[in-house]
Amino acid sequence: MRVLGIETSCDETGVAIYDSERGLMSHVLYSQVKMHAEFGGVVPELASRDHIRKLLPLIKEAFAKAGLKLGEVDGVAYTAGPGLVGALMVGAATARSLAFGWGVPALGVHHMEGHLLAPMLEEVPPxxxxxxxxxxxxxxxxxxxxxxxxxxxxxxxxxxxxxxxxxxxxxxxxxxxxxxxxxxxxxxxxxxxxxxxxxxxxxxxxxxxxxxxxxxxxxxxxxxxxxxxxxxxxxxxxxxxxxxxxxxxxxxxxxxxxxxxxxxxxxxxxxxxxxxxxxxxxxxxxxxxxxxxxxxPRAEFCTDNGAMIAYAGWLRMRVGQQSGYELNIKPRWPLNTLDPIQE
Known part of the structure; x- marks a missing residue:
């Protein structure tokens, strides 16, 4: 199973493709740090607008690096929360639209579950x-x-x-x-x-x-x-x-x-x-x-990234979990309210 992961919870736009047999096929990241540095912190409106500008080009780049054609995935995972409302909306709307167009399921992933599972991408997982x-x-x-x-x-x-x-x-x-x-x-x-x-x-x-x-x-x-x-x-x-x-x-x-x-x-x-x-x-x-x-996790997977979302999404989608067509984002989302993954 192959999953596209999209991360847009705050000020970094991350995209990755994870394959159950080949592992992580590609991951690309764009940081907004320089833009927000002028203001001394993250400006939510600017973050959302920059995600809009960068997300589709990064998705195309991720597919190209993986050697795949656009849409050659079995599902799309995206960060549904916690995070900034506008930033989450950009990722969710893009992911749901792509999934609908490609005829594959989509799943909203918990941002902190992504971080929690990031070490599983290493050669020796815990x-x-x-x-x-x-x-x-x-x-x-x-x-x-x-x-x-x-x-x-x-x-x-x-x-x-x-x-x-x-x-x-x-x-x-x-x-x-x-x-x-x-x-x-x-x-x-x-x-x-x-x-x-x-x-x-x-x-x-x-x-x-x-x-x-x-x-x-x-x-x-x-x-x-x-x-x-x-x-x-x-x-x-x-x-x-x-x-x-x-x-x-x-x-x-x-x-x-x-x-x-x-x-x-x-x-x-x-x-x-x-x-x-x-x-x-x-x-x-x-x-x-x-x-x-x-x-x-390695340094590049400590900060927000698409790889952790792709992996967390794959874990849940492989057992049939998926989100509906509505854009159900959760800026506040307790980690212990997640559904267990039934093998």
């Missing part, structure tokens, strides 16, 4: 069951994954997601958009331990997260070290380092608890923040102590 840490700009949660489609939320953020905390802290520091990756970059030049920020909610039971207090602590330190409203370069690097260590430690502590609580021997990290090298190092130490294994 065996079920496993614990997944989903960390991105919009979500931070720990999920008990028993099998495809069977997810239990172990804990989630009560306020900002980890990626959002990175971006907002970077903005406080005056770093250009997208701030999160830039903050991580300058953190590598910082002195570990100079600034000790709180590890939110690690001193209480449970697996939920909170990063709002951490941001406040960083804001106060920035104000204390500003000279004529400018923080010296080394101070900036040390603050960034201290902030990153606090976030990474918090995530690692909760991951260890989740492994101990579930008894699972496999830990998966996925989502944009899973590309953070310091987080990977810290979690590698955790799984070694717990005698577990760590899995994550």
């Amino acid at each position: 065996p079920y069951p496993f614990v997944t840490l989903l960390v991105s700009g919009g979500h931070t949660m720990l999920v008990d994954v028993q099998s495809p489609g069977c997810y239990s939320i172990l804990g989630e953020t009560l306020d900002d997601a980890a990626g959002e905390a990175f971006d907002k802290t970077a903005k406080m520091m005056g770093l250009p958009y997208p701030g999160g990756p830039m903050l991580s970059k300058i953190a590598c030049k910082g002195e570990v331990g100079r600034f000790k920020f709180p590890r939110p909610m690690v001193d209480r039971p449970g697996l939920d997260f909170s990063f709002s207090g951490l941001k406040t602590a960083v804001r106060l330190v920035i104000a204390d070290h500003a000279e004529n409203e400018v923080v010296p370069e080394q101070d900036m690097a040390d603050i960034a380092c201290g902030f990153q260590e606090a976030v990474v430690d918090t995530l690692a502590i909760k991951c260890r608890r989740a492994l101990q609580q579930t008894g699972h021997k496999n830990l998966v990290i996925a989502g944009g923040v899973s590309a953070n090298s310091r987080l990977r190092e810290r979690l590698a130490d955790i799984v070694k102590k717990e005698r577990c294994q760590l899995f994550y």
Whole structure:
């Protein structure tokens, strides 16, 4: 079975084709980062318009790279949510129209299920069951994954997601958009331990997260070290380092608890923040102590992409799941409300 995957949930247009026998045949991606950088963040209306401009050319490119003619697929999967309403509408309308024209089924896919399953595209995928840490700009949660489609939320953020905390802290520091990756970059030049920020909610039971207090602590330190409203370069690097260590430690502590609580021997990290090298190092130490294994997708599949949507769509479409003709997008869509995948 061959599935076209379309991802347009936010500011990246991703298209891919997945084949059950040949694996991933092609994947192409266009990022809107440069366009939104002028405004310091994603502008939903501009994101939607750019998806309209880029989506069809990318679909043609994906088919060409796969060596296929347009329409040589058995189904079309698209991101139905969560995400920006307008951006989701572009992908959904395009996918449904193509599926109708080609006479194949279409299926709306959960964006976070796509991220959760992205490591399955690797040469050595994680065996079920496993614990997944989903960390991105919009979500931070720990999920008990028993099998495809069977997810239990172990804990989630009560306020900002980890990626959002990175971006907002970077903005406080005056770093250009997208701030999160830039903050991580300058953190590598910082002195570990100079600034000790709180590890939110690690001193209480449970697996939920909170990063709002951490941001406040960083804001106060920035104000204390500003000279004529400018923080010296080394101070900036040390603050960034201290902030990153606090976030990474918090995530690692909760991951260890989740492994101990579930008894699972496999830990998966996925989502944009899973590309953070310091987080990977810290979690590698955790799984070694717990005698577990760590899995994550390659860097290009950590951020939003069409490959994860094509794969997640294939998993569900191969057992007969499909969406109706209506454009039923879900800007808010709890992961644990998904239907299980009945083999």
